[in-house]
Each structure stands twice: as structure tokens, then as C-alpha cells.
Amino acid sequence: MRIGELARRTGVSERALRYYEEQGLLRPERLPSGYRVYTELDVAAVRRVRLLLAAGLSTAQINEALPCMVDEDELLQPKCSGLVDALAAHRDRIEEAIGELESTRANLNALIGRARPVG
């Protein structure tokens, strides 16, 4: 398929898809005309990219992460574990922030008296 269809199927703009290629996250074939040609695999690849972007990774980090997420064997273990660790650290920071907010909310609930259950 070409860039327009991939954009529609992934919900990602053409500009973003070209940007991902520029960053080495996608490597589409080219027609003699210069048109980019993508495969079904690229649909999944774009989904992964968006997932990792949403999780807070940079394109550079994703560049290291993507090889880890392809179901092929090439022994790219070591990099992978580092990435999982980094993500886990990120998650921990978020957990901490949530914890502080929740405890403060609990304090407020207590102070206010007729504490609303949760929502």
C-alpha cells in the first residue's frame, strides 16, 4: 500500500509517517516514481511506534526498542532488558506521583468530613 492508505489505516498523518522514516523507524520500499510502498507489517510497526511514543519514549529510544519487538531471532537481548528497565523506572515515577495525589485526596476527604467514596 502507499502512504495515504497507511495513514488512514493507522490514524497517523502522512507527515508523521515520513517523519518516522526520517528517524529510521520505518523503511518502506520505493516505486520507480519515488512513491513509498508499505506492507502489512508496517501497520503493526506504526502501532508499536505510537504505543511507545504514548508511553513517553523518544524516537531515538524507539529505534532501540523496535528490534526487540520484532518476532524474529537475532539475539538482540541485552538492549531489550535495558529498555524494559527504563520503562519500568518511568512507570515507577508515575506511580509515585499518583500515590502522592491519592494520599492528598484522602487527606482532603478526611478533612472535608463527609468524604465522597472514590469518584
Add this chain to the structure above:
Amino acid sequence: MRIGELARRTGVSERALRYYEEQGLLRPERLPSGYRVYTELDVAAVRRVRLLLAAGLSTAQINEALPCMVDEDELLQPKCSGLVDALAAHRDRIEEAIGELESTRANLNALIGRARPVG
């Protein structure tokens, strides 16, 4: 204390502290000279700001979050719960990313055969 000391004590640059004020996250007093004067409370406030920034919130979101984290009563409940929800959603996205990476890692471990335990 003045800005230099607060910067040293929090590990945050003076530029950042002025920026936080510009965004309404800090409201230091001023000396007749114009010098900013901070209190001990501001040390904790800066810590909270950094925590939330690290968790992925924008200064605008933090502006809504900070009132929730002050241990005073003023019934600012409703905003709070929305924020906790937003943070939780963010965390969930990260959990998802971690999950995918971990399962792929497991797959690779299986493929490679002599699977290294965890690290």
C-alpha cells in the same frame, strides 16, 4: 531565601524556577529591590512540580494539580479526581508498552533457547 539558594537546595536551575513562576506554579514575595524571596514551603513545592513533570504532566496540568496537593482545606475535590484519572490513564499506557516489551522479550528468550532468567 533567594533564588540561588532555592536552586541549590532543589537542584533546579534559576531559569527553571523563574519559568515556574511565569507559569503560575510559584508565587514568591519580592524585596523592594525586586529580588524574589522563597520560603521553606517552596522547597517542597518545587519537589512536587518536578515529580509531576517527571510523570509527564504539563505545567498547565500541574497548575491544576498543585492545589490538590496542598494540605489545606478549600474543597478542591472535583478537579483532583480528574487528575488522578489522567495520571492513571497515562500509567496504563506505560503498562501496556511494558507488557508488550516483556512478552516479546519472553518470546526471544524462548527462541534463543538458553533463556537468561530475568536480567
Add this chain to the structure above:
DNA sequence: CTTGACTCTCACGTCAACGTCAAGCTTTAC
């Protein structure tokens, strides 16, 4: 009262992840 450390307010620079034209090929439809 002068030096040096500290602080002030502009104001432009940066980096990432795109948005948004512009100008010009290519492919598809009729």
C-alpha cells in the same frame, strides 16, 4: 566606595514531533 557575587528583566536559541504550505511529478478515472 569599589569589587565581586548575586539578582533582575528582556530576548533569542534549542530540541522533539510533528503541522502546514509550496511547487512540481505520477497515477487514476473518465
Add this chain to the structure above:
DNA sequence: GTAAAGCTTGACGTTGACGTGAGAGTCAAG
């Protein structure tokens, strides 16, 4: 074969969270 739709490569604009001086006032010490 021509118009519309789709694609190409630039290249400049944008937003957020600051970095980095510039030029000038202020405060503590000798």
C-alpha cells in the same frame, strides 16, 4: 488526453520547558 487525486521533496512554523547570554541594578565585604 485531461482533470482530479495522490505523492514527492523542501522548507518554514509551532509548542513546551527550559538554556544562554546581554546589559544593568543590588548587596556583602574589605
